[in-house]
Amino acid sequence: MKIAVSGKGGVGKTTVAANLIYLFAKNGFNVFAVDADPDASLGLTLGIEQERLASLTPLVDMKEVIEEKTGGKGAFYNLDPYVEDVIDNYSLQLGRIRFLIMGGIKQGGSACYCRENSFLNAILNSLLLDKQEVVVLDMSAGIEHLTRGTARGVDFMLVVTEPTRTSIKTAGLVKRLSAELGIKNVKILGNKVRKEEEIKYLQDNFSPGEIIGVLPFEEKVWERSMADSPNNLVEESLLTGMEDVYLQIIRGVEEVTGTR
Numbered sequence: 001m002k003i004a005v006s007g008k009g010g011v012g013k014t015t016v017a018a019n020l021i022y023l024f025a026k027n028g029f030n031v032f033a034v035d036a037d038p039d040a041s042l043g044l045t046l047g048i049e050q051e052r053l054a055s056l057t058p059l060v061d062m063k064e065v066i067e068e069k070t071g072g073k074g075a076f077y078n079l080d081p082y083v084e085d086v087i088d089n090y091s092l093q094l095g096r097i098r099f100l101i102m103g104g105i106k107q108g109g110s111a112c113y114c115r116e117n118s119f120l121n122a123i124l125n126s127l128l129l130d131k132q133e134v135v136v137l138d139m140s141a142g143i144e145h146l147t148r149g150t151a152r153g154v155d156f157m158l159v160v161t162e163p164t165r166t167s168i169k170t171a172g173l174v175k176r177l178s179a180e181l182g183i184k185n186v187k188i189l190g191n192k193v194r195k196e197e198e199i200k201y202l203q204d205n206f207s208p209g210e211i212i213g214v215l216p217f218e219e220k221v222w223e224r225s226m227a228d229s230p231n232n233l234v235e236e237s238l239l240t241g242m243e244d245v246y247l248q249i250i251r252g253v254e255e256v257t258g259t260r
Helices: 013-026 042-046 050-054 063-070 084-089 114-130 165-180 196-205 219-225 242-257
Strands: 002-006 031-036 092-094 097-101 134-139 156-161 186-193 211-216
Touching: 002 013, 013 031, 013 042, 013 134, 013 156, 013 186, 013 242, 031 042, 042 050, 042 097, 063 114, 084 114, 156 165, 156 242, 165 186, 165 196, 186 196, 186 242, 196 211, 211 242
Parallel strands: 002 134, 002 156, 031 097, 031 134, 156 186, 186 211
Antiparallel strands: 092 097
């Protein structure tokens, strides 16, 4: 089961992704937790110590590993390198969870980053198309890490949005891009909702079948985010209503893939 979580910065998508990762692990699944957001805060949200996180270099910045895997420093390089050992050797273990940081897609400029981007694409291909474990991707505000090829492995795109105009606009863009890449199961999750008018605002902008759930604003999330070293995510830290969203995602993936 491969799930991507996206949405505008600040809407709580990383907290939602961390909640999903916790629930899959709690229910006996082995989970790859992939931070594909350049902001890179998923590890802290999961409760991984800052010292351990500091030892983990984003995959896109591993120049020596990338050169080795793609065939050296020459003009020609391997577009589909073997990366299984990279995933095993450069991830952190947290119980049933294996955590790794992708790093941001390299944009064009003074240097060509085709080699680095091909390396990231190979990592995602391996995770989404080859691995049998659950994979949860915490994406950036867009879905730039996904190509038409890697998107084939995404079973479920969860788009998190607040009831604000800018957030909903971003959610609509992510929904459209996901459809263009061929992701069939795309759902909207309302978050940080305080009153009935905000629920109606979400319902006015998305059809009933598109909205998988609406989560309330919670002070405990803010309190946890201010901690210098938050503890590991536990049952009491979960967002209210997140377990129902988790179950709906599982049912939705089963319906689309025909698995049980």
